[in-house]
Amino acid sequence: GMGGVGKTTIARLVYEAIKDEFNISCFLADIRESVSKTNGLVNIQMELLSHLNIRSDDFYNVHDGKKILANSLSNKKILLVLDDVNELSQLESLAWKQEWFGKGSRIIITTR
Template sequence: MKSPDINNVMEGKEVIKRRLCSKRVLLLLDDVNDASQLDAIMQKREWFGKGSKIIITTQDRGILKVPTLVDGAYELDGMNFNHSLELFSKHAFRRDNPIKQYNSHSDRAAKICGGLPLALEVIGSLLSGKSIEEWDAILKELEKFPQEDVERS
């Protein structure tokens, strides 16, 4: 099947509505931060076949206040500290726990990440293979930013 030539949001909506109205789909919309993004993909559940599932991740709960689209909302907490430290260590040291001389630095890094898996992976990878002095400098910089700034990234 040839891909349609879509030139604007309205044309895209029509293609989605026409092609998917009779199909059961699993639609994952990740990190939606503006209601217009949701509106560009769908306006009515009827655009998708019976039994379709739509999963939306967002940090803005207001986006989920559309009763015709949302059946339920689930708020996820960050990972607990032990799991955070384990995930961080897998990326920083390629093992489940920190190297002994990096214990306190790893604790600092895990706390900075606030239980956010992506932050734990990125910061762990960033620090991997670096000296303790480099860790100190990087962690000092990261501590300047409150957790809310990390969550918004």
């Protein structure tokens, strides 16, 4: 939808209301802007892993980050909000397959 209509606000309210039902919850804001910075997707992957208390200095590219995420999240019930996604590659790098996440996980995505 159009910018400024409240998608992020609604996503944050839902996140705050249900996050306690999950083992891990993570709200990744402004993905479109974050990705535009140097190593943006890798940095976002590292941010997500930091919510899992996983040392994230073990990888330097998106492909390795995807493998670590898939292995780390698969047995956890996680709530993940991906705010302001604007490219498929962002989803591929952060939440590509259902098998990456444990049973009962929920992914909320906002996009224009």
